Amino acid sequence: MLFRLLRLILILTLAVSAPLSFDAVAQGLGQAPAGLxxxxxxIIQALTTKTDNFEKQIQQDAEEDSSLVDIRLQLxxxxxxxxxxxxxxxxxxxxxxxxxxxxxxxxAAGQPPEPDIVSGEREALVxxxxxxxxxxxxxxxxxxxxxxxxxxxGNMRSELFRNVLTKRYVLSDALSPQVFSDARDEFxxxxxAVSSWLSFAFKFKFQAILAATFVALGLALVLLVxxxxxxxxxxxxxxxxxxxxxxxxxxxxxxxTLLPTLAVGVFLASTVFFFNYYNVLRGDIGLFLNALxxxxxxxxxxNRLTNAALEPRLPNWRxxxxxxxxxxxLVRLTTAMAVVIGVNYFLSVINDKMGxxxxxxxARSFGATxxxxxxxxxxxxxxxxxARDGSWRPWPAWLRYTAxxxxxxxxxxxxxxxxxxxxxxxLQVVVTGxxxxxxxxxxxxxxxxxxxxxxxxxxxxxxxxxxSSYEDTALDQLGLVVSVAINVMIVLVFLPLILLMWGFQPGxxxxxxxxxxxxxxxxxxxxxxxxxLSGIVVxxxxxxxxxxxxxxxxxxxxxxxxxxxxxxxxxxxxxxYAGVALAALVGISAAGIDLSSLALVAGALSLGIxxxxxxxxxxxxxxLILLAERPFKxxxxxxxxxxxxxxxxxxxxxxxxxxxxxxxxxxxxxNLINNAVGNWTxxxxxxxxxxxxxxxxxxxxxxxxxxxxxxxxxxxxxxxNPEPFVLFSNFGPAALEFEIRVxxxxxxxxxxxxxxxxFAVLEKFSSEHIEIPSTPRAVVEAHKPKAWPTDDDKxxxxxxxxxxxxxxxxxxxxxxxxxxxxxxxxPD
Amino acid sequence: xxxxxQQRRWEHRYCTMWKSLVAAVALVAAIGSVHAASAVxxxxxxxxxxxxxxxxxxxxxxxxxxxxxxxPNGCFxxxxxxxxxxxxxxxxxxxxxxxxxIK
Numbered sequence: 001m002l003f004r005l006l007r008l009i010l011i012l013t014l015a016v017s018a019p020l021s022f023d024a025v026a027q028g029l030g031q032a033p034a035g036l037x038x039x040x041x042x043i044i045q046a047l048t049t050k051t052d053n054f055e056k057q058i059q060q061d062a063e064e065d066s067s068l069v070d071i072r073l074q075l076x077x078x079x080x081x082x083x084x085x086x087x088x089x090x091x092x093x094x095x096x097x098x099x100x101x102x103x104x105x106x107x108a109a110g111q112p113p114e115p116d117i118v119s120g121e122r123e124a125l126v127x128x129x130x131x132x133x134x135x136x137x138x139x140x141x142x143x144x145x146x147x148x149x150x151x152x153x154g155n156m157r158s159e160l161f162r163n164v165l166t167k168r169y170v171l172s173d174a175l176s177p178q179v180f181s182d183a184r185d186e187f188x189x190x191x192x193a194v195s196s197w198l199s200f201a202f203k204f205k206f207q208a209i210l211a212a213t214f215v216a217l218g219l220a221l222v223l224l225v226x227x228x229x230x231x232x233x234x235x236x237x238x239x240x241x242x243x244x245x246x247x248x249x250x251x252x253x254x255x256x257t258l259l260p261t262l263a264v265g266v267f268l269a270s271t272v273f274f275f276n277y278y279n280v281l282r283g284d285i286g287l288f289l290n291a292l293x294x295x296x297x298x299x300x301x302x303n304r305l306t307n308a309a310l311e312p313r314l315p316n317w318r319x320x321x322x323x324x325x326x327x328x329x330l331v332r333l334t335t336a337m338a339v340v341i342g343v344n345y346f347l348s349v350i351n352d353k354m355g356x357x358x359x360x361x362x363a364r365s366f367g368a369t370x371x372x373x374x375x376x377x378x379x380x381x382x383x384x385x386x387a388r389d390g391s392w393r394p395w396p397a398w399l400r401y402t403a404x405x406x407x408x409x410x411x412x413x414x415x416x417x418x419x420x421x422x423x424x425x426x427l428q429v430v431v432t433g434x435x436x437x438x439x440x441x442x443x444x445x446x447x448x449x450x451x452x453x454x455x456x457x458x459x460x461x462x463x464x465x466x467x468s469s470y471e472d473t474a475l476d477q478l479g480l481v482v483s484v485a486i487n488v489m490i491v492l493v494f495l496p497l498i499l500l501m502w503g504f505q506p507g508x509x510x511x512x513x514x515x516x517x518x519x520x521x522x523x524x525x526x527x528x529x530x531x532x533l534s535g536i537v538v539x540x541x542x543x544x545x546x547x548x549x550x551x552x553x554x555x556x557x558x559x560x561x562x563x564x565x566x567x568x569x570x571x572x573x574x575x576x577y578a579g580v581a582l583a584a585l586v587g588i589s590a591a592g593i594d595l596s597s598l599a600l601v602a603g604a605l606s607l608g609i610x611x612x613x614x615x616x617x618x619x620x621x622x623x624l625i626l627l628a629e630r631p632f633k634x635x636x637x638x639x640x641x642x643x644x645x646x647x648x649x650x651x652x653x654x655x656x657x658x659x660x661x662x663x664x665x666x667x668x669x670x671n672l673i674n675n676a677v678g679n680w681t682x683x684x685x686x687x688x689x690x691x692x693x694x695x696x697x698x699x700x701x702x703x704x705x706x707x708x709x710x711x712x713x714x715x716x717x718x719x720x721n722p723e724p725f726v727l728f729s730n731f732g733p734a735a736l737e738f739e740i741r742v743x744x745x746x747x748x749x750x751x752x753x754x755x756x757x758x759f760a761v762l763e764k765f766s767s768e769h770i771e772i773p774s775t776p777r778a779v780v781e782a783h784k785p786k787a788w789p790t791d792d793d794k795x796x797x798x799x800x801x802x803x804x805x806x807x808x809x810x811x812x813x814x815x816x817x818x819x820x821x822x823x824x825x826x827p828d
Numbered sequence: 829x830x831x832x833x834q835q836r837r838w839e840h841r842y843c844t845m846w847k848s849l850v851a852a853v854a855l856v857a858a859i860g861s862v863h864a865a866s867a868v869x870x871x872x873x874x875x876x877x878x879x880x881x882x883x884x885x886x887x888x889x890x891x892x893x894x895x896x897x898x899x900p901n902g903c904f905x906x907x908x909x910x911x912x913x914x915x916x917x918x919x920x921x922x923x924x925x926x927x928x929x930i931k
Contacts, residue, residue: 083902086914090930093911097927129911136912140880140904147883 036092037131043085044138047078051146054078058153065160072153079146086139089132096129164420169362171417179363186356197285205280212274220267227259239314245457246448249317250441253308261301268293284353291349295342302338302434306331309441319441322384323392329382337375341430344368362419369414369422376407376429432498439494446486455479528592535591542583550576566633569650573627577652615670616653622669623652631672632679637748637827639678640667660826680747680827686719687747691757694735696771701728701736704770708740711760717753718742735773751825865899865915870924877921877928878906890923 054071061067103122107114201209238244244252272293275281281289310327311317318327347364350356380403383392394400406429414422448454455461456475464470470478496509516529550572558568589595609617627650632638636647638657645659655672657665680687695704705726712724722743730737740761744753765772869875869890877888881903890896899905902917907928915921920931 080902083904083914083916086904086912087916090913093913094930097911133910133912136904136914139914140912143904144880144883144885151883 036088037128037135040085040088040135041138044082044135044142047082047085048138048142050078051075051142051149055149058149058156062156063160065157068153068157068160072150075146075150075153079143079150082139082142082146086136089136093129093132096125096132100125100129165424166418167420168417169419171362171366171415175363175366176359179359182357182360183363186350186354186360189354190350193284194288197282200282201280205278208278208280209275212271212278212280215274216267216270219270220263223266224259224263227255227263239316242316244316245454246319246445247454247457249319250445250448252317253305253311253319253441257301257304257308261297261304264300265297268297287349287353288346291346295346299335299338299342303331303335306334309437319444323386326382326384330379330384333375333379337372337430340368340371340375341427365419365423366414369410369419369426372426372430373407373410373414373422376403376410376426380404380407435494435498439490442486442490442494446483446490449486450480450483452476455482531590531592535587535593538590539583539587542586543580546576546579546583549579564633565635566630569634570627570630573650573652615668619653619669622673623650623654625673626650626655626669631677632682636682637680639680640672641675643667685746685748686743687750688741688743689747689750689754691740691742691754691761692729693738693740693761694732694772695738695765696773697736699736699770703768704736704738707764707768707770708738708761711757711764712740712742715742715753715756715760717744717749717756719745734775748827750827865903865917865919865921866895866897867921868895868923869893870922871926875908875923875926875928877908880904880906 054075058068058071061071100122103118103125106119106122272286272289275289276286309319310322310331311319312324312328312331315324322330344364344367348361351361351364380395380400383394385393385395387393395403406425410422410426410429413419413425453472453476455478456465456472461475461479464478465472465475499509553575554568554572558571563571585595588598632647634647634650637645638647640657643657643659643665645657645663645665647655648658648664649656652669654666654668657667659665693708695701705728708726709724712718712726718724719742724740724742727739727741728736729739740757742753742757744750762772764770867877867888867890869892872892874892875890877890879886879888879898881899881901888896888898899915899917903915905913905915905921907913907921908923908926909928911928913930915930922929922931
């Protein structure tokens, strides 16, 4: 399986690198030399001969899957070469066609004949072109033939595979006592081979062996110790940690699997390498050693991985939440499964090389499949979870029954003699199961990253929050994006992997991916993932560019240029809307959607929009007018109908106004355009405040006038120019009415000034004995509360309560004074 | 200038955003580099190319003004004038006035 995977990877890399080599060759042959036709004909002849050979070979190796795959790879290469040789004619063909065009058509029957030299050249060119076409036709038919052969190989391979799966062996032959004697013979042979090699090695190559082993051990040690030094922090699970985060558990599992496996792998690989290097290996021993190394490496890796994921000793560090006892069993069972499959593989290598009888191979596979089936059933029977009440709960039903069914299927197939099928199923279970479990752990980690606040705690998140100005919420959203990306990546990686395992050809997967990327046609509309993605990317780029430009214009240019804030705001908004609209248009056209068809739709819709979205459109246009005309800007105190407050934000549809009671009012822009809007702070903040005062009939009005004027003048906020003015406004029914009119530099301070002036008026009037009349409307009798029956305790308690209330009120007042000191009251 | 040295807060923020964006674009560009040959018919009439790809010949009819993507992995094409050409899968075949040109 491992080798098949390697092969697939090789094919993939070939397929990827092929177009590159193509272009290079095409360029190299760009100039058509003389004798081009003869050269290419030779090449195509050679390719045809090779193809003939391969065709024969296919017949010979019809039973050998691996050689069929090899032949297919070489045939694909031949097909590329034939295409390349045809490509070599392109420039020459272009030249010939160009020249023929210049020469024009041959004269018709009635026309005067052309010079011989012209007709001669034309004939030569036409005949050369015919030759070239003939050669290209040869290349074409060769490539058709090769394609046919490749198809044939595919059919043969699937036929072979079907045969393997459906072939039934007679078990009574394979499991007869004969097998034991065969096995004994074979073991004897193997023992002889190994022991003769060992004695040879010890006699002649002892030093080399020692050196090789030590070098390999040293390398592995360096890797292990160095790795521990480098990643020690994340390598070892900390038993004292009560609740490690999922990500730290994951990283511990990853590193504690990777580093030891890598060390062991390096040890094994370097041992084999140095044995080869010192020529210690002889005959088939090298193959055996390779197989042994592969088996040991795989078993070790599986053991480490299950140990890391299940952590039988440290429940807190478990990746998959099963109980301790079952975790231990799971580790044992998976390791046993890996050992069985590994041993089976090793024995198959020995069987191959020793030329052992078929019965032995069958017996070996039979044993292995039965054991794998039993292990699967045991795993399914495990009860890994514990309910709240302490009872053990089994796996989820679908998982349990699937595992059970697979185990039973393997055993039954093996018992019925379908050894190939049983072996195939057990291998697929192990490999696909591993891939699925890895993918599941990946999904779990994606979920862990997506949780609230989890991403900020990862090292990337910490780095980002240290090195950038991302807020916590932004980091959280980023974490969500990362988790979605991980999910997508898992699907993208594991789906093709599992498909490959199940025998799909990489070409199929490539073709699907290609189709998905370039577009699926539905009627005349083409939906392509890359198109949509690139459209989105272009839009996002445009959006960020706009935002950046906006920020730069606002923060660097206009702020430095001391541009008025209203103008700044207008320009910023206009630039923003224009940029986003532009980005959207470019994005749509980048996504491959034709803008002209969009215009058609827009034209048809505009009538509907005119009626249906009348208000929105009118508000939108009003917003644009507001931006251009600027009757008010952000921060102005405006009065629009019943609403009075400061402008917070001018958007395209509506304007946000905050009243002085801190209520946000969203006013549609059309209201602000169509109706009268009062702006207290349009050009300047100058404003007039009127204060009415009444004095009793009989007072000295001249003195009153002088006193009021004096008070108005002496107030520090009142402007000298325009001068304050006291109006004797009315002979009222109860009083002589005056009005103090003062101008303030900032009308926002109106309430403070009014308050001050009113206090001052009262004070002055009382000292000057000027009366302010009041008309009592009703006589209110004050009821005195009844005296409580003498209850000292009660009185005391009441008194204490009152004291406390008073103290609290005082404290409250102080606090209010403190907090209010810097703020001025709002105008009404 | 590294982003940390930007003085204004918004400059800093846009700088960081910019960086992440460049990374994203590079990623998408790396993923989305798939090519195929394309054929453009600039004539009003329908033109036919015979495409030999993967062991089978198919007629590729191009209506007037149509653009078609085909042949991702190399193929042979019989042009309207009867010429046979090989394509690697990155060319553009342009038909105008009944004559095909490969670019």
